[in-house]
Amino acid sequence: MTDATEASAVLARARQGDGEAFRALVERHSRSVFRLAYRMTGNEQDAEDVVQESFLRAYRQLGRFESRANFGTWLYRIVANCSVDLMRAKQARHDQARGESLDAANEMPAAQTPGPERLAESAEIERRVRQALGALSPLERAAFTLRHYEGRSIDEIGKTLGLGTSAAKHSVFRAVKKLRMALQPLRSE
């Protein structure tokens, strides 16, 4: 039996509620799911939550999965949307409009503004980038991650996140503009 035939047989069994078959899918895709979830959330614990929720959501919706489609692509969409949902929930919980906290990202206390020698350190740059990414809205961050790290086209981003092409494009634009503003001090120093 070829890999493709075997994969499709496993998928067919999983769609019929076979737990063992679904286990095979989980074991096969977990690492790539974690990778995407981590890029999307930027946080290990959140990424683990997304991995878990994505597989549970995938299991529940397996009946709706069209066997002609690619399971990996379908799962990828679920992971991306779970990440957005988790980031939104987190945002609501913390009662912080992080999407609008661009100013906050720029308003670093003077005492904490690092000198040129510290800025040269990659760890500091990474910290500032992480902070700037954290200030994006969930949708902006998701669209930016898909475009910048995952190399997805605007059309693909729209399909993945269930957005129109225009909305996907503008999410990426807003993300890049916010990052430019937030990281401007870093570049000019």
Place this chain on the structure above:
Amino acid sequence: MTHYAEDDLILYYYGEGRKRVEIERHLDECGACAATYRDIAGTLAIVTEPELPERGDQYGLEVWQRIRHKLPEQDVPWWMLWFRGERLMLVGAAAALVLAAFVAGRYWPRQQAATVASGPAPTAPSAATTDGATAQRQRILLTSVADHLDRSERMLTDIMNTSDHRDISTEQRWAEDLLTTSRLYRQDAADIGEQSVASVLDDLERSLLEIVHSRPQISAADLEQIRRRIDAAALLFKVRMLSDELRQRENAPAPSATPRTSTRKIG
């Protein structure tokens, strides 16, 4: 000279957009747009891939262990319901009933007519006949469920008493057969209003599923977890009690015309 918007330059950076050749030419000629583009490219170059935490080869298995007991019911498109095994069996059973009713209908009037011709008291198909058929169906089902519960009890007892670190593949096959049967009986029990029977069968299915989905070479910890759940649900007790109750009902005198609905709560 027409300048390009930041959005166009962002798309250009990512290799998208329709005006790539024009933008390229423009950037060679326009200092302002070239500066904006350099700024965009410079910023995005800083945003490098975060270092991904390592996940080992066993990660998939770890994820599975975390979610296996949380798997929800699958959403099923309505049209697929008709192609599921249980449904097909129900449809088959319904078709057989319709056929039986048709055949009976063909012969019934003749017998009735004969009775009218020869006997003094004409009889019409009564509600009592229908009630009798329902009661008969109920009786057959409950007897089958009692047998099913006895088999399940033996299997559960086996699991509760088996030694740790052993192969439970035989019990798993057994549990798999019981699971299929249990689902059908649960559906039938619910259909005839035997809610307490359906409820115990539902509890039973959870444990059977867990056994079926375990590794054949089960670890002592996993086995212990299954046992704890069986204990926590008082499953063996419920199964025994229900089986006894159904046997008593089986041996009771023929039921009256009113269908009996068990209201006794087990567990």
